[in-house]
Amino acid sequence: MSKQQPHILFVSAIAEDRRSVSSYLSIQQFRTTAVGCSRTARHEFEANTIDAVVLDVANDDGTGAQTCRRLRECGVVVPIILFTSGGDPIDRIVGLELGADDCIDKPVNEKELVARIRARLRIIDRSDNRVIDCYSFAGLLLDVSERRVTRPNGSALPLTSGEFDLLVAFVKKAGRKLSRPQLLDLTERRVTDDSTRSIDVLVSRLRRKLFAVTNNEHISTIRNGGYQFTSEVNAVHRDQANSPASR
Template sequence: MDQRPHILIIEDDVEIRSLLRDHLAREGFRVDVGDGGAALDRFRTTFGDPDLVVLDIMLPGEDGLSICRRLRAASRLPILMLTAKGDEIDRIVGLEMGADDYLPKPFNPRELVARIRAILRRAEPAPLENRRFIVNTRLTVDLDKREIAHAEDGPLPLTSAEFELLGCFLTRPNRVLSREQLMDWTRGRQADPLDRTIDVQVSRLRKKIEREGELIKTVRSAGYIFTGSVKEL
């Protein structure tokens, strides 16, 4: 059985699609391609989920944001979105829809490979990490299994990026963590001063885990601090 990571590229530009397919194949990935949402649906029906989807925002018919929203509603499948250079709104909306990361065009294919590998690393459970936490007596978090459950509501659907961010907070409670630190720990790269990736991910994480009150507090001009009661099991 082929153990190489399986990447699905959804891009309507034939030239870009071929370029990305060939480059990723040379880097050791299994690669399939499609030109839109219908192609993605056919692939998933026939072969199941790939390990990651590279998804262009500007697609004819159903656009990438709509596809991302639809995927995230039913799956934790990692998604890397390709956006237009300088289009901050699309990047923010893509992250709010649940994309794991984004890459503005034009880009160096080597950076695409680095982003893909970083996302795949985050999506894998850390084999040596075997810590479980309970937060405010209501949330149970297992870092090894990447599972989180609420006492009444049951399992909560976090993306790999959101879970990575939560892990940073739980292992460093009551400490102010800067955006730069969080970006480095969760994405393996430095934050651009105008990059709002962490802010968007924190906002999404708050909506999912703050059921009985504030757990993540914004510290003006400094970053964020996890203020919930954290007990390691």
């Protein structure tokens, strides 16, 4: 995360919302760029350092959730907070499936928005300031401080912020049965009525991504009890982190 004012990209097709949200975020000591479509949002990522994205589902042609997906496909890994319409749980579920880290129902309480942005950025701050720690499993190298998972060929495994936090929780508690409330606590996700569903969605996405590169899901479902990371995990010394033999 940038060490000066956090730079927030707000994407909304509604001009009045762009003005009001940008103004409030600026008052709260955020540097804010507001754009009206996903194409412009992608250009901003190419030209600037962005710390978090706030995205309205009403964006552009009405497919704001798809804008979230496009940003993830372009390699955007910073937290994405999605505005969803009228408390419809389907919007939240779709948003989480497509890569959002958090969702807020419209009409948006601006104080709550600021609190959620700061909560997501605090997670990254703590990871930046922690003692460096790395873990290896199934040929993958998880670097907590760099917030990066590396494949055997040296390329990065693309994970959203929420997926990465969940993987860290599993790897650090490998072999232990973790309930959904425990996973919510370990990943510091906000407790809501659909929190359990949120964790299930993240687990499903993470399983698919891990299976695609290792041919193993690594995460078992415990009937009526949550989940368990079943693969062997080894702590890796920083000096050995770049060695293929360590994975």
